[in-house]
Structures are given as C-alpha cells and as structure tokens.
Amino acid sequence: MFRRILIIGHSNIGDVCYDLIVVGQLRENFPQAKISFLTSHRAYDIARSCSGVDKIFLLDALRGARGLARQLKLIGLLRKENFDVAVVLKRSLMHLFLGIPCSWSLTSATRSVSLKSQQHSADRYLELLRAKGIKLHEAAVTFAISDEDNAFADNFLRHKGITADVLLVGILPIAAWSLKSWPIARWNALAAILKNRYGACVIAFGKSSDDPFSRAVLQQISPGIISALDKTSLRQAMALMKRCRLFIAPDSSLLHVASCMGIETIGLYGATSPDCFYPYFHRQNVIVSKAKLECLPCCPGRGEIVCNKEFEPAPCMEAISVEELDSAIRKILKL
Structure with a gap:
C-alpha cells in the first residue's frame, strides 16, 4: 500500500492535462495516499485545479538558484518527502536521485508494456498503470473551480x-x-x-x-x-x-x-x-x-x-x- 506518491509530469498545459488522468486512478486504488505532482510554473494552475492532487512541486520555482544548483535544491526538497513510489510520465532521470524505492517509468516500461506508436498519451499512461497491477476505472480528470x-x-x-x-x-x-x-x-x-x-x-x-x-x-x-x-x-x-x-x-x-x-x-x-x-x-x-x-x-x-x-x-x-x-x-x- 503506497502512502506517498510522486507523479513526475510535463511542463506544458496540454500535456499536463493528460498526465493528470492518472490521479483519479491512483486515488481510487490508494485512497489514503498523499499524491504530489511535479511540473513547471507554466502548468501550475491546471495542476492545482485537479481534484486529488495534494501537493505540487515546481521545477522552476526555486528563487536564487539556477541550473545545477536549482536541480540539487529541488532534489533535496523531494527527498525529504520520503515518497514510496514515483510515476514517471516523461523522459527524466530525476527519480533516480530521490531515494524512492519504487518507480514506474513510461520510458523503461516500453519493453514490457504493450504500447502502440500511434497511441494517445493518456492511453499510454493508463496502460502503464494496468501493467503495474492498478485496477482501472473509467478515465476522467476532475477539476475543482473555486468560488472566486x-x-x-x-x-x-x-x-x-x-x-x-x-x-x-x-x-x-x-x-x-x-x-x-x-x-x-x-x-x-x-x-x-x-x-x-x-x-x-x-x-x-x-x-x-x-x-x-x-x-x-x-x-x-x-x-x-x-x-x-x-x-x-x-x-x-x-x-x-x-x-x-x-x-x-x-x-x-x-x-x-x-x-x-x-x-x-x-x-x-x-x-x-x-x-x-x-x-x-x-x-x-x-x-x-x-x-x-x-x-x-x-x-x-x-x-x-x-x-x-x-x-x-x-x-x-x-x-x-x-x-x-x-x-x-x-x-x-x-x-
């Protein structure tokens, strides 16, 4: 049973829309888990509007740090969260430096997961979850619109x-x-x-x-x-x-x-x-x-x-x- 989940997502709003399709599936399977999402400042609003995301980390939000220094600071922040599993939806090696015991990477799973070249990214993500034993429910992304x-x-x-x-x-x-x-x-x-x-x-x-x-x-x-x-x-x-x-x-x-x-x-x-x-x-x-x-x-x-x-x-x-x-x-x- 995973308690702390990190989703490593994309930076563009359109891509992040479909990254978020995994959130509901993970929430259904791990209702008590804390789900965090890693993205860019550009996609922050779409990520924080998604019901089921508990915390957001931004790749480009650390002030006073650039390049490698910023990457190291971010890695330090993420390591403190003690995540149980990383769900990696983009080409990234960051999860390898976070001390996370389990990682589900789309890129490393292509050998074992049946993915078609002409397949929507959302379907690829769902197929990854299925291959990891996640019971899939109807695909959906739920956004919460504030009163304001x-x-x-x-x-x-x-x-x-x-x-x-x-x-x-x-x-x-x-x-x-x-x-x-x-x-x-x-x-x-x-x-x-x-x-x-x-x-x-x-x-x-x-x-x-x-x-x-x-x-x-x-x-x-x-x-x-x-x-x-x-x-x-x-x-x-x-x-x-x-x-x-x-x-x-x-x-x-x-x-x-x-x-x-x-x-x-x-x-x-x-x-x-x-x-x-x-x-x-x-x-x-x-x-x-x-x-x-x-x-x-x-x-x-x-x-x-x-x-x-x-x-x-x-x-x-x-x-x-x-x-x-x-x-x-x-x-x-x-x-």
Missing part, C-alpha cells in the same frame, strides 16, 4: 448582458503557433451564423503575443464576438469555459483542457496530426483538413515547413470551411 473564479465568470457574463439561458460557444482564435490557427475571417463568419441561426453568443478565449498574427486577430475580430482574450487567468478561463455548451479550437492547450473538463469539444487539425494527440474525450468531434498537401502534417517531425507561412494560418487550416464546421456543430448540439 466562478464569481469572476458570473460577473463577466452579467457585465456582457448574457443570461443563463443563452447558448454559449467558446472559441480559440489565436494558437501558440500561428500555422495551427484558423483564419480570423472564418471565425467571424462562423460567429455570425451561430448568432443569426441559433441565437448563440460566441466568446473568444486565449492569450495574444506581440507578433503580426496576434495583432491582426485583435484588430480584425468581429464586434459580434465577445472577447475574453488577455482578460482572464487560466483558472478564470476554465470557470468561463464551464458555462459553454461547446468549445471549438485548433490543437492547443485550451482545446485539451476543455475536453478534460467534459465540455463538448471540436478540434481543428491541419498542421498537426490528430493521430495520437487529439482531445481525448471527444475524438469523434475532430475535424481534419482535407487539403491535398504532401507536407501534412508538418508537426510533429516532418522536417522543413514547406508552406513558408509565418504569423498566419497555414493553407491546410484555410482548407477547413465554415460550412463544414457549421454542419458539425448542428450535429453535435442537435440544432
């Missing part, structure tokens, strides 16, 4: 004159990599259709950058779209997303957050492959570009980006039509 963040969402909607009976649709017009984004003109056209045909309100989520693409989106976004761009923390965004019946986004952190939250989700894929990193709980809703391009997908690992696009959506994303997306929305929401 719920109040923010309620006030945001109230200020915009949106009542509880209005159909809310969330969108993400700015992806971290512009090639993954859908053109802002298409978002504007879709928002007009959703408003005029179904009486829906569209809310834009996300963060902008100081680059030509982000600036163009901020300038060209329709006044008919309610903008929450750059106006929320991650936890506030999650509280606001919780009120949406549908969330639509390219491959991005918030797409995966929405899927893990149980929000009906549509993922738009072109530049990136949906084969092994799709919105896990809504794979059936993924729309893949039908563009006939030899370079697809250019990520991950297909070499040079041949379309030579910078700070604008890729041709493959431009090939996804408003009509195709509207048809999917009507089917999913039964409109």
Whole structure:
C-alpha cells in the first residue's frame, strides 16, 4: 500500500492535462495516499485545479538558484518527502536521485508494456498503470473551480448582458503557433451564423503575443464576438469555459483542457496530426483538413515547413470551411 506518491509530469498545459488522468486512478486504488505532482510554473494552475492532487512541486520555482544548483535544491526538497513510489510520465532521470524505492517509468516500461506508436498519451499512461497491477476505472480528470473564479465568470457574463439561458460557444482564435490557427475571417463568419441561426453568443478565449498574427486577430475580430482574450487567468478561463455548451479550437492547450473538463469539444487539425494527440474525450468531434498537401502534417517531425507561412494560418487550416464546421456543430448540439 503506497502512502506517498510522486507523479513526475510535463511542463506544458496540454500535456499536463493528460498526465493528470492518472490521479483519479491512483486515488481510487490508494485512497489514503498523499499524491504530489511535479511540473513547471507554466502548468501550475491546471495542476492545482485537479481534484486529488495534494501537493505540487515546481521545477522552476526555486528563487536564487539556477541550473545545477536549482536541480540539487529541488532534489533535496523531494527527498525529504520520503515518497514510496514515483510515476514517471516523461523522459527524466530525476527519480533516480530521490531515494524512492519504487518507480514506474513510461520510458523503461516500453519493453514490457504493450504500447502502440500511434497511441494517445493518456492511453499510454493508463496502460502503464494496468501493467503495474492498478485496477482501472473509467478515465476522467476532475477539476475543482473555486468560488472566486466562478464569481469572476458570473460577473463577466452579467457585465456582457448574457443570461443563463443563452447558448454559449467558446472559441480559440489565436494558437501558440500561428500555422495551427484558423483564419480570423472564418471565425467571424462562423460567429455570425451561430448568432443569426441559433441565437448563440460566441466568446473568444486565449492569450495574444506581440507578433503580426496576434495583432491582426485583435484588430480584425468581429464586434459580434465577445472577447475574453488577455482578460482572464487560466483558472478564470476554465470557470468561463464551464458555462459553454461547446468549445471549438485548433490543437492547443485550451482545446485539451476543455475536453478534460467534459465540455463538448471540436478540434481543428491541419498542421498537426490528430493521430495520437487529439482531445481525448471527444475524438469523434475532430475535424481534419482535407487539403491535398504532401507536407501534412508538418508537426510533429516532418522536417522543413514547406508552406513558408509565418504569423498566419497555414493553407491546410484555410482548407477547413465554415460550412463544414457549421454542419458539425448542428450535429453535435442537435440544432
């Protein structure tokens, strides 16, 4: 019976969403255990929102220390916790220096665990637990939204004159990599259709950058779209997303957050492959570009980006039509 469990997770929000899928499984099997999670400051909010995580350690949170000195300080802090088992979900050797008697490493288990090359990371993690004798329950990630963040969402909607009976649709017009984004003109056209045909309100989520693409989106976004761009923390965004019946986004952190939250989700894929990193709980809703391009997908690992696009959506994303997306929305929401 394990009493102190350390999960060594990733640093990016989208990856951490699926790291957290092991938390509920471990909690079900070891209800009295203290579960700690190691990640980066970037993913802190998503990790601390997960029900079942008792303590969070950050790779980059030790002030006044850099490089090897910071690593040694972190190792010292972790060793004091006297963990019984480390669940290692990324390529890392840190657990070898923590004095933990038992470790379950995804990388070292590939010889004994049946893992497919085109397998979602969440399935790989669950298969690892199964191989270690963990009785698996229905996969889920449970997030706790604070009263403060719920109040923010309620006030945001109230200020915009949106009542509880209005159909809310969330969108993400700015992806971290512009090639993954859908053109802002298409978002504007879709928002007009959703408003005029179904009486829906569209809310834009996300963060902008100081680059030509982000600036163009901020300038060209329709006044008919309610903008929450750059106006929320991650936890506030999650509280606001919780009120949406549908969330639509390219491959991005918030797409995966929405899927893990149980929000009906549509993922738009072109530049990136949906084969092994799709919105896990809504794979059936993924729309893949039908563009006939030899370079697809250019990520991950297909070499040079041949379309030579910078700070604008890729041709493959431009090939996804408003009509195709509207048809999917009507089917999913039964409109």
